[in-house]
Amino acid sequence: MMSCGSGARPGPSPRMRGRPTFQDVLPAPTQPLPRFSVEIPPPDLSRWRGGNCGIPGVIHLEATRPGPHVVLTALIHGNEYAGATVLDTLLRDDLRPTHGRLSLIFANLDAFARFDAANPVASRFIDEDMNRLWCRRTLNGPRQSAELDRARVLLPVIESADILMDLHSMLWPGAPLILAGGAESGRRLSAMVGDPPLIVSDHGHRAGPRLIDFERFSAPGGQAAACLLEAGSHWDSGTVTATQQAVHALLRHSGLRPPDRSPPAAAPRHMMVTDIVTAHTPRFRFVKPFRGGQVVPRRGTLLAQDGPDEIRTPYDDCMLVMPNLRPGRGQTAVRLATSAPDPAIRNGA
The missing domain is CATH 2.40.50 (OB fold (Dihydrolipoamide Acetyltransferase, E2P))
Structure with missing residues (x-):
């Protein structure tokens, strides 16, 4: 164990x-899976598929004033599209950071394109789980798959991130939480975001490292930080709301959006x-x-x-x-x- x-x-x-x-x-x-209810339709991402920086599905937004490079990733799993819905809304609302750079990544668009509400679990990935690939040996190795090839394309953006939040949701019912990983930087970032107020520190999966476990964010003494949002059940409307709240909290914390004038929230609960x-x-x-x-x-x-x-x-x-x-x-x-x-x-x- x-x-x-x-x-x-x-x-x-x-x-x-x-x-x-x-x-x-x-x-x-x-034991067949139960029939899952799909309350929210998949967003139309056709406007963003080409990207604006030479990388498909990646949108860079630059401010004139210096600041951190903040990266928001959605669709690491193709059937978890609540995060993509939120990023789509930010882009349609013409979001502009006040400082630094904001990169929005629609990661596994090919798996997302296969989503079928009649079998919503089938489009999690094409060949393998994209969130088990994030180590140098795997990324630099000879093996190929749809997800691994896509991760290599996205790698230059990931390697330049100062702050990253990976947007996910859950198949089974559960309270929204932030996974902070095993690095101190991830725990600090999660606590400063504080929404949702449940933070869980862990060391990932035996099957392979997640994006938040990548050395850019987990190296001892490193300055870059990452966390993973689990915002609720995959296709529940409340999951979109929880994702919106977490994303706006992150953008305020990182200085890319004006600070919130409301009273400070209670300290989050931290679990190990x-x-x-x-x-x-x-x-x-x-x-x-x-x-x-x-x-x-x-x-x-x-x-x-x-x-x-x-x-x-x-x-x-x-x-x-x-x-x-x-x-x-x-x-x-x-x-x-x-x-x-x-x-x-x-x-x-």
């Missing part, structure tokens, strides 16, 4: 080993992932449909069965981060997090 943070986990491993049975090695009966629970068998099942952000008060509470193994909360007040209610073998089923109070991050220390 992967541990995060500088110290030991505050409890035992969540996995309680059982003895395999004959049934555990048999293929699991297929301690365990990543991976499905070891095709028979992983939660005992009930948990929601992301749900806090389980008692240590030892049964969460799931994975073949012969039981998955239990390893400590009191354990938060479930983005449970995947239908994980395949080898996929992340849930991340477990504990409170990590750190007012120094809020103050930018």
